[in-house]
Amino acid sequence: MTPRRDPRREYQRRARRADLLAIALWASGAAAAALFLASGGAGQFTSPTAVVTSLGIVAGLIGTDFILVMLVLAARIPLIDRTIGHDRAIAVHRSLGKPALYLLLGHGVLLLTGYGMSQGFNPIAEIGPMLALPDMPLAVIGMGLMITVVVTSLVAVRRKFSYEGWHLVHLLSYFAVAFALPHQLSVGGVLSEGTVQRIYWIALYVVAFGAILTFRFIEPVVSSVRHRITVAGVTTIAPGVTSIHFSGRNLRDLGAEGGQFFIWRFWTGKTWWHSHPISLSAVPTGSTARITVRDLGAGSARISAVRPGTKVSIEGPYGLFSDSARTSPKLAIIAAGIGVTPIRALLEHAQFAPGDATILLRASRQDETYLWDEIRELAEARGAACYVMVGHRSKTGPSWMSDVDARRGVTLQTIFPDLAQSDLYLCGPTAWLDSIETEARATGIPSHQIHAERFDW
Template sequence: MPSQTQTRQSAQPMPRRAGSPRPDRRRQYRRRARAADLLVAALWSSGAVAIALFLATGGMSKFATVAGAVTSFGIIAGLVGTDFILVMLVLAARVPIIDSTIGHDRAMAVHRSLGKPALYLLLAHAALLLVGYGMTEGVNPVAEVFSLLAVPDMPLAFVGLGLLIVVVVTSFVAVRKRFSYEGWHLVHLLSYAAVIAAVPHQLSVGGILAQGSLERAYWISLYVLALGAIITYRFVEPVVSSLRHRIRVQKVETVAPGVVSIHMTGHDLRELGSSGGQFFIWRFWTGRTWWHSHPISLSAMPTDRAARITVRDLGGGSGSISQIPPGTRVSLEGPYGLFTDRARSAPRLAIVVAGIGITPVRALLEQSPLAPGEATILLRASDEQETYLWNEIISLAKKKGATVYTMIGRRARTGRTWMPAADAQRGVSLRSVFPDLAKSDLYICGPTAWLDLVEAEARASGLPQHQLHTERFDW
């Protein structure tokens, strides 16, 4: 067992109250999994739709010559690349049905996986068209660049391609780490400008999308969907929600050195529809913080009039909001994420949490309907100062009949372990802490490097993917 067991509450499972049957979690999971897989498959296959429409509306005839074939492959590359970019915008729009089906993390994973293929396809589009047009006109590709720049709408196409290169390059992990979250987010707003810049040349150059064709209708619909989703869910809905709920900071409470809880008041906050474990994008309207947006989980379930988040000072952005004055107006986007009780598929619940990762877990535990003995929680901290909200977790666990273990100490410097050396040497493992791990949904939340080690052990122990739920504090 962990080296420091602060409290342990255990009880034999008891029948649920009459009229409150246990939900068939596995059946619910299977339905969600099928819907999620179909949605992801549809997103990827939209590229095939773009190719099929091109070939079906006269594209086949363009392969009659070598120059025509090169040009046609360039057109296909451009169509699929643009399709992927528009799909990425739909995923980035945080559409509620997508978020509730596949979750924010998986949506962003698909979003990132489309980035490089989209860029490579658009670069191939430009290169192949220069070669193909040059072969047709009998000029070299470099000279063809100047010819295309003289065509109306084409300069905007080159600008759009340049903007997309900037966006994709700044998404590489090594490059992204050099940016603040706000700076990186600002750069990614260029993707919207890039898409808009590409519209005129796609509709006018070369007659590819002829007036009245099914292909033209498809592309206009896809542009409307992508840009409409961005406008609706990233701008209009957050503004309307913020004005409706009229959220303001009530007080800022120090929890530990560098950690504060921000208590907020508002109107009809339960109608935000948030679940324990979800997060919002918060913006605090002061002169120092208005341009920062903060993805932060609720650390307690909202009432009609009150909400709370708990924040650790991990940089300029999070540090500045610890000093905001009472009365500050707050706007928000969300809720987002599937780190909730709704994602469960197994009869038991296991939780491993470290540091400020306690925040979504605290709200998750508060809202989850648990039978006595159903849940086991391991609280992890490097030292006593990192035991944020542990007293609240322990109090909730006592009320719900959950078992709580604690583990305090610096992570071992040798070996790939997520626990202190003393515990690792004594053979402590996920299976020793959670004997029913195979029958449990495992929720892990904390710093990314630590979380990756816990996740690796869970996978090595044979835990199925659908029983593993993670929440990383990075972007």
């Protein structure tokens, strides 16, 4: 008999691990500065020129440390994914981008200023001699690549790119870091051979690039070869919406939970070059799995047309949008549009007693009720309440609900009277999800009980 889970205890363990990760993140930056100061850097603050130069070195060390931490967060390390989830890891990764860039730009400006002060205060004249230093041109190229990555990651700029184009540009960050390493080890004697600083930085580079190599390349290849996944069939369930069925070997061994996603790559002439982060719409069996895709662009349209027998490679499973993230005994689920896909798998996999789960399905039109029949059947079989809401968004009440229901006085708490004792899972379009999440927080439900899956990048 499977022992009963204690969601609160599991959440407390995960919260402790998350705190340790946060401490390690900030401690790495502090360690970079402390090792410099302890290795003679503290004695260099002897004059205005030396102070400016030393601050430039510290800024460069901390900025580089942040870049390596960003790579670790983007490496999809299972421990990090199980602790804070892929979405939060990437959010922290993005939040470090600007500070890292500012520190590295400050590194260059402060060093030019310091060298200029020592030669008569003409920083511009120091650019030529600095570029003549060993490995410095590589560092300048790395800086240019990093600026490109950060600028294209800004929301306003990112929206102008397709996901494929943006992802290709983002890969430049690996080259940016690699180009910076030679000058870090060879210029200025800061990381002289045999020093603790040099050992620390080489270890940090090994961890960052080792994690990328292991979890972004080696592990997915091994997993794909082991499970031999192919397309078994493609079914149209609504105009522009298809379910892709897979067959494979020992798919339960993937350890996937309902609500999680994989990175899928379909090996055809038109699709091999692009990977797709898509949630499961059914929990894998020993030999089958399924995703459901809405045609939202050229990429999704191409994979919706793949033929049976197409070979598929995978990365994952990823994400904490699953039963593992539960902190409360009861379950509240709200999904809109194609957001029902991970919800359907979550409902199939989640542990709850009859009467402890409530589902609300939302659609603007009747032809957007994807997989609703399956969800209703699962809800009935498992003793969960299932409500539906169809119609255009309200203009007078909360914008996440239909106009008809808003006029009837429906609220989040009338649908979910036990919301305070529930984990709330939300999945759907970003603007709709933001609206409902705002109302949920206004009820006083703690943040750790809200789990949101946004369909954007």
